[in-house]
Amino acid sequence: MSRWSPQDAQDEPNGLILFDGLCVFCSRWVRFVIDHDRGGRFSFAPIQSEHGRTLAARFGIDPEAPQTNAVIWNGRIHFKSDAALTVLGQLPSTRLLALLKGAPRLIRDPIYDLIARNRYRIFGRTETCMVPSPEIRARFFV
Template sequence: MTQAEADAPDGLWLFDGVCNICSGSVAAVLKLDREGVIRFTPIQSPYGRQLAAAHGIDPDNPASFLFLDHGQALEKTAAIGALLRLLKAPWRWLALVDRLPRGPADAAYDWLAANRYRLMGKKAACMVPSPADRARFILDLPAE
């Protein structure tokens, strides 16, 4: 593990804050993760842009979300599986998605990601968390 991986936040979801599918998924996880294990940063935030660039994702045209889990930055179905494993049953059982053959599963993910705005639309501005959920969102660069 590199030093960057060791310093990476754990349980952090980097998502497209203007994507309706992404924002809806975040809203669902906020309701399902009552313990607050999963945290969030929109790719449009200063911290999100930094994380995206550090992991080879174009912050202005993201093709995937990232989930930082145990020092690893995961994408696509691997990220979905790791995120779901942190939820309580029965939702964690859906983590089996990352046991599907990676090629076809990631190809389906790529298709959905490429068509997400056409299928479900796009917000004019990044989602704003409720005051109750605000502490679970990281927007600014960490202090050094």
């Protein structure tokens, strides 16, 4: 089993997205999910938060230099392109993109890794995590 293969996470809340809260691209991803998640099924934990650091350590993500976002879905935690495509597959406007999970991870993850390695240089980095508005604050684990 690959380090980034889905793992058991039955004891974690379904729909929890673990993300790099200092990454501008990652924060935009969270905003995109919030805007398109009509059912409010997803919640969020920045890796830099107490809860996020604990989850990251448990699942092998370095909180100082996260290599992946993750999502817990149906009792499993998914990483890299699996995580992104799992989330996109649950949003009405992007549901068809889940079909890309049919492509081997051997092809998908190097593309994900290229973006992840260059995300700060291309999109920027903030010194603090995004602050959720009062309307969505309940969806954030900190």
